[in-house]
Amino acid sequence: MYVCICNALSEKKLREAASVLGSSATASELFRSLGSRPQCGKCVPEVRGLLDQHKGHRGGHCALVAAVAQAENAA
Numbered sequence: 001m002y003v004c005i006c007n008a009l010s011e012k013k014l015r016e017a018a019s020v021l022g023s024s025a026t027a028s029e030l031f032r033s034l035g036s037r038p039q040c041g042k043c044v045p046e047v048r049g050l051l052d053q054h055k056g057h058r059g060g061h062c063a064l065v066a067a068v069a070q071a072e073n074a075a
Helices: 011-021 027-033 044-074
Strands: 002-004
Touching: 002 011, 002 044, 011 027, 011 044, 027 044
Parallel strands: none
Antiparallel strands: none
């Protein structure tokens, strides 16, 4: 699905770029990494939402890994 029609950026492409940039990325950094910038701005809330999901997923994954490591060390 296209998130940014002005720049022809798909959800998949944005998620891939977000995973490369890391959890502290902003929408502006994400656009720059893809060689573009917001044109009309209608996609910015959706891009921010994708970044928030990425941050939440990464945080959840890291918390899970830490809990498993702690459990293994305790055993």
